[in-house]
Amino acid sequence: MSRTRVQHFSISLDGFGTGEGLSRQAPFGHAGERLHAWMFATRFGKTMFGQQGGTSGVDDAILSTFAVGIGAEIMGSNKFGYPGWHENKDWTGWWGANPPFHTPVFVMTQHKRAPLELEGGTVFHFTDAPPADVLAMAREAAGGRDVRIGGGVRILRAFLKERLIDHMHLVQVPILLGRGVRLWDGLEGLEQVFDIETTASSSGVTHLMFARKGG
Amino acid sequence: MSRTRVQHFSISLDGFGTGEGLSRQAPFGHAGERLHAWMFATRFGKTMFGQQGGTSGVDDAILSTFAVGIGAEIMGSNKFGYPGWHENKDWTGWWGANPPFHTPVFVMTQHKRAPLELEGGTVFHFTDAPPADVLAMAREAAGGRDVRIGGGVRILRAFLKERLIDHMHLVQVPILLGRGVRLWDGLEGLEQVFDIETTASSSGVTHLMFARKGG
Numbered sequence: 001m002s003r004t005r006v007q008h009f010s011i012s013l014d015g016f017g018t019g020e021g022l023s024r025q026a027p028f029g030h031a032g033e034r035l036h037a038w039m040f041a042t043r044f045g046k047t048m049f050g051q052q053g054g055t056s057g058v059d060d061a062i063l064s065t066f067a068v069g070i071g072a073e074i075m076g077s078n079k080f081g082y083p084g085w086h087e088n089k090d091w092t093g094w095w096g097a098n099p100p101f102h103t104p105v106f107v108m109t110q111h112k113r114a115p116l117e118l119e120g121g122t123v124f125h126f127t128d129a130p131p132a133d134v135l136a137m138a139r140e141a142a143g144g145r146d147v148r149i150g151g152g153v154r155i156l157r158a159f160l161k162e163r164l165i166d167h168m169h170l171v172q173v174p175i176l177l178g179r180g181v182r183l184w185d186g187l188e189g190l191e192q193v194f195d196i197e198t199t200a201s202s203s204g205v206t207h208l209m210f211a212r213k214g215g
Numbered sequence: 216m217s218r219t220r221v222q223h224f225s226i227s228l229d230g231f232g233t234g235e236g237l238s239r240q241a242p243f244g245h246a247g248e249r250l251h252a253w254m255f256a257t258r259f260g261k262t263m264f265g266q267q268g269g270t271s272g273v274d275d276a277i278l279s280t281f282a283v284g285i286g287a288e289i290m291g292s293n294k295f296g297y298p299g300w301h302e303n304k305d306w307t308g309w310w311g312a313n314p315p316f317h318t319p320v321f322v323m324t325q326h327k328r329a330p331l332e333l334e335g336g337t338v339f340h341f342t343d344a345p346p347a348d349v350l351a352m353a354r355e356a357a358g359g360r361d362v363r364i365g366g367g368v369r370i371l372r373a374f375l376k377e378r379l380i381d382h383m384h385l386v387q388v389p390i391l392l393g394r395g396v397r398l399w400d401g402l403e404g405l406e407q408v409f410d411i412e413t414t415a416s417s418s419g420v421t422h423l424m425f426a427r428k429g430g
Contacts, residue, residue: 013399013406013411013423014230014399014402015229015230015399174406174411174413174423175406176399176402176403176404176405176406177403178399178401178402178403178404179403184228184229184230184391184393186393187229187391187393188391188392188393188394189391189393190391191228191389191390191391196228196389196419198389198415198419198421199415200413200414200415200421204411204413206413206415206421208228208389
């Protein structure tokens with residue numbers, strides 16, 4: 001049974017999934033790299049960037065499941081590019097010639113383009129369809145495997161509000177961003193839909209696993 | 216050295232320390248007892264209400280430190296009473312004839328009263344002084360022991376903003392309240408002041424210990 005999953009999505013202790021002031025130079029605004037430093041400290045995270053070493057504890061183990069069972073991703077316009085990327089016809093995302101997805105990726109945007117095929121099996125599709133319709137397309141493309149909801153924050157909220165998520169892994173980082181885009185707005189009572197398991201890591205971050213009740 | 220401490224203060228996953236719609240019948244508004252159910256499940260929590268049984272794991276162990284080393288408490292008007300309590304001259308707080316404090320308690324309010332002495336050593340003092348001045352009074356009254364900042368949320372924020380807290384124990388409860396009074400507003404960068412240690416409990420709550428750096 002194909003599931004819809006959120007993986008390794010980092011939020012601050014005060015619930016922000018990105019900072020304020022996003023730009024091409026600052027993809028996460030004033031948050032900088034602080035939300036994702038835990039990833040880059042792991043063996044798997046370093047390997048993604050061609051580096052050696054890294055930790056091999058629970059953070060690394062969970063992060064290593066990034067591609068396991070995933071057949072497609074859905075992401076928002078703000079994950080694919082900086083504010084204004086649609087005016088740059090040469091923009092192909094943040095990830096270079098061989099992005100880490102290796103599956104079809106559906107970018108939810110008002111600025112439609114022809115599909116963009118890069119190395120390693122990543123094909124970006126651009127769609128202005130609503131969440132449930134994009135999910136149907138992604139599920140079809142995933143060929144029986146799971147669909148990753150890749151963010152950003154507003155995309156997660158949209159899919160959570162429509163109760164389209166089966167499993168969500170959040171990583172709470174012990175920093176107070178104070179401003180940016182908050183994940184939790186408008187999600188009162190979400191615990192009625194999910195069983196929530198919490199695991200603190202010695203790195204300082206806390207893993208939160210949301211599994212749909214009865215799922 | 217007398218410290219200023221926050222103990223066992225519960226917040227929801229989205230950071231609310233109380234719900235919306237506070238009243239005499241609903242001291243925490245729409246949050247009901249959900250923020251504090253973890254306490255009432257412990258042996259120490261049950262003992263406070265004259266009951267038997269309860270869990271004896273990490274939640275109970277930490278909660279059992281409630282009075283250890285504490286010589287005075289500071290609380291806000293909304294912790295002492297319901298909205299409008301000051302118009303009720305017979306109001307003596309939520310806690311009955313023998314409140315669990317057993318120390319001087321300084322209530323920060325615009326509605327001053329004569330000191331109120333109850334059984335068991337609890338004496339409520341009512342003051343409209345600013346945080347640093349109230350802390351000086353409470354520290355004097357504590358006779359070398361620590362001062363507890365008892366809440367509610369706005370009082371914690373006020374003392375945090377003025378960097379008056381040495382140690383803070385928060386309990387993050389896996390519920391999404393969606394509305395109420397949020398602890399984290401205006402506290403960007405608080406992690407620069409504190410070392411933060413996180414421990415997940417099998418009860419589902421997460422203990423966060425903030426210890427002032429170099430303290």
